[in-house]
Amino acid sequence: MNPTHTGTTRTGARTRPGVEVSASDRPRLAPHVRLTFCRTRQRQILLNPETVVVLNDTGADILALCDGRHTVAQIVTELGTRYQTVPDDEVRQYLTRLVARRWVELDDG
């Protein structure tokens, strides 16, 4: 083997312009990613083939709702009941970044 999956410098598409997340989209996790709880770190984690993302509470809540059933609008509403302020565009920007990384996929309204 060649140790290319173990910390070499790589470049990948970080942003994919043109992806717009709208309120009626139903986001879901891409098939190759998995949401899990790490008992050592006591945090929710997003796992990919080669990366690990330690999530903050809001991120974990958003991703837990990315089940292909909730619309973006519903996720915003749901988070609004849990946190004092959850600006609509922040959720959308967060999801846009995840879609750009191909960690979240969108089903049209």
Next chain:
Amino acid sequence: MDSPFGLLAELTYRCPLACPYCSNPLNMADFQDELTTDEWRRVLAEAGDLGVLQCHLSGGEPLLRRDLVEIVADAHGLGLYTNLVTSALGLSRPKADQLRAAGLDHVQISIQADEPTVSDRIAGVPSFQRKIEAMGLVKELGWPLTMNVVLHRYNIDHVADVLGLAEELGADRVELANTQYYGWGWRNRDALLPSRAQLEAAEAVVRAARERLRDRMDVIYVIPDYYSRYPKPCMGGWASRQLTVTPNGDVLPCPAAQPLPLPRASVREDPLERIWTEAPVMTAFRGTDWMPEPCRSCPRRELDFGGCRCQAFLLTGDAARTDPVCYLSPDHDLVARAVEAANSDSGAGSPPLIPRPHRARRPTQLPGGAG
């Protein structure tokens, strides 16, 4: 000190292929006493306790381990994300079905070029067709597929067709990985190093492909550090995010660290947690205290961590020096000369490629021995 995120489980160094860029150690015979299934079970459990979340099952060829399905099932049962890094030789349909049922999350299949003649020549055995079939099988079973191609002088000009093949096969990710020069790759470095013109042409193709494929496929490009101004941030820092367990249970910060003159640590002698925390092989270059100048006062010291310790050792004989890839390194000339040689058209030609042996030869062949 943080907990490690990833475990690279090198299950065996046996391999049906003989790729000359292989990063496995030259002294493979020292690793023949492979961990048992029960020992791997314990290692995985200890890794999980330590905070490991991802398990990369690699080698050599991990499918040569008859207990691979059990190991995958164990890792999956511990909640680890499991990634099989394979040549695909031995990935039959029944084996794939078993691995799928055991919870394997992701498959990375290497291929040596876009077409059989070059691919089989680099691999040293006819394997191209079986790899294509295996990639089809992986997609058919609904796994995410990464196609990995290690790039070097003899295939980098094929990068457009490699991308075309990945697209045709429906790969989710394609990893175009410039050779990293360790193990057999280090031995073959002067033959494998591409020219600057080859790299520039390939990189233009990669940039265009990313744009074209952005909705369908991730195109990952592992940079050729010999041509870089600064070194790679190797492993995200020594013993910072990952650890490697070799086939015989040695624990290393990365698979290339085996030749470094550091005291051996083994899962057969100590718990993984103690090794990670206090074994000299882990602590030697952790953090920034070990750094010499020019790293010590460099604003990039927390960005690239002084580059790769193993590369510094291979090039200078001292693992504590700045990675000579860095243009600020006092040893940079060592890299510059290799690059210059790769770009000279003196007509001498490249040295011959030495194939990696399929399996370790016994260190001593005694006449009349049991062999």
